[in-house]
Amino acid sequence: MRTRKLLLVDGECDPVDAHAQPDRFTANGRDRVLEEIAVQIHCDTDIVAARQKGRVLAASLGFSSSELTLIATAISELARNIVLYAKQGEIVLRLYERGEQRGVMVRARDNGPGIPDIRRALQGGFSTSRSLGLGLPGVRRLMDEFEIDSRVGQGTTVTARKWRR
Amino acid sequence: MEHEVREARTTFGTMHQMSQPTAELLRQLVAHLRQNRTQLREEWARRITEAKLLTAMTKEEIFAEATSVYDNYVEALETGTFEALQAYARNLSERIIPRGVETHEVVGIVLLLRDVLARSLFAKYQNDFALLNRILDAYEPAANRIANTVAVGFVQERERVIREQQEAIRVLSTPVLQVRERLLILPIIGVIDPQRARQLTEQLLRGIRTNRAKVVVIDITGVPVMDANVANNLVQTVEATRLLGATVIITGLSPEIAQTLVTIGVDLGKMNTVGDLQGGIEEAERLLGYKVVPLTDNAELRT
């Protein structure tokens, strides 16, 4: 089982326990976590809950109205992927401080089937046919940073970040 | 003795080990410059005009500014402190930049003043070459530092003004114009970066909602060049406008930009383009007055 890692992930591989205290610093040592929420995703109503929580969290950083919509929509797409393909997983939302900058991180994590061909999943956009694919290129367009780590048979973690301008 | 030591320290910090004689010389020269203030200042103003500097200003204005520059110059020579001079330089720049005075002019007039004063020192001390040398040794570093301070102060002020202007342009509330009922015009001028493109799109979409516009004319006559990213933004703007139930007419599409659009895969046949803004407005009015076929129907056909 090969690990397909396209970009450097910040090194955290342990599942986040929603009740645990988050590490104040991530593995790379330069980002400081200001706040963290984990939303369990089982069914479609969780998608709405995750994106609404994400909106509120990001709003506390002062993102503009249109940026909040971008973030909420990205969360919606990632959460839906979990429901459709992995049946269950979680969305971790974090507020970050990196030096002078502040931003929000959305991490969608599941133990589903994984993505066999990540490169192909990242190509192109939404097709107009019934099968809409994963919509990952779209999410990547909406956010500033985008990383994906997926292992067939083990699961997928998509991490996306948006920074305040 | 103490008084003199203190005085020595206030003059030209870099010369903290300056000898008493040098301080004395500077005092002499400052006194000379003050005594001959009137004619030296006139001479300077004359040379400014001769050199065709400060052409944006009238003779009276030049004279008025020359007076305060002269006094501040001599003051800096005397006290050896530059904070006051820096503040003065910024102040002066704030006044003259809006008049269109440029950097080379400011540097030019300060150097001219340095020359005028130096000449006058030559004239005064021409009979004592050794003394003249010592006077110049005291004068030159100070004069150069003054020229430097004024020039740098001016340049910094200019850069600040330019930054402010750029920010103001960026932040300009909305260039979206409502010219008729249900019709908006968005004239785009200059080279657009992706961030500005996003801002324009957001402003336009909000404007459509607020003004209940049905037709938008986006005029890009004033856009010389567009890279693929911004061209993509333009296409997205057209698509987003349709989602709000409005139609877009693009005017002023240059052959170069048309090529860029084709390169990124846009079917120009599906875009509503008209040669110039006037034509675009006429087409928009035609669409607005056209009662039988709804606008959204047209958009549907193009998909």
Add this chain to the structure above:
Amino acid sequence: MEVPILKQGPYLIASIQSALSDADLVQLRDALVEQVGRLRSRGVIVDVTALDVMDSFATRTLRDITFMIRLRVAETVIVGIQPDVAFTMVQLGLKLEGVPTALDLEEGIAFLSKKDNGANKEATPRGR
């Protein structure tokens, strides 16, 4: 959560009040199709003013609604897409192709009645 569907003359107006789950959207689709058939409505307006997010599923469902209602010889128009939402949609590549859109309820009704009058006045399909 059920979306209230009101009958206004020959048209149905579905006003979405708040965020809808996927199941809610499917329920709305089915309800509209059923009512258009039963009431022989000539048009449907779906008002999405209150939706702060329109993702791929919502977009797909609105297209489904449009095409399924066309099968019943009625037209659909989506009204009230918010500027921020429209901006996000196009960046995601969701264009709602083939789905008529209008600014608001008033424009939506105007659109439907124009379409209606057109259909009534001509016996043959409009050449465009």
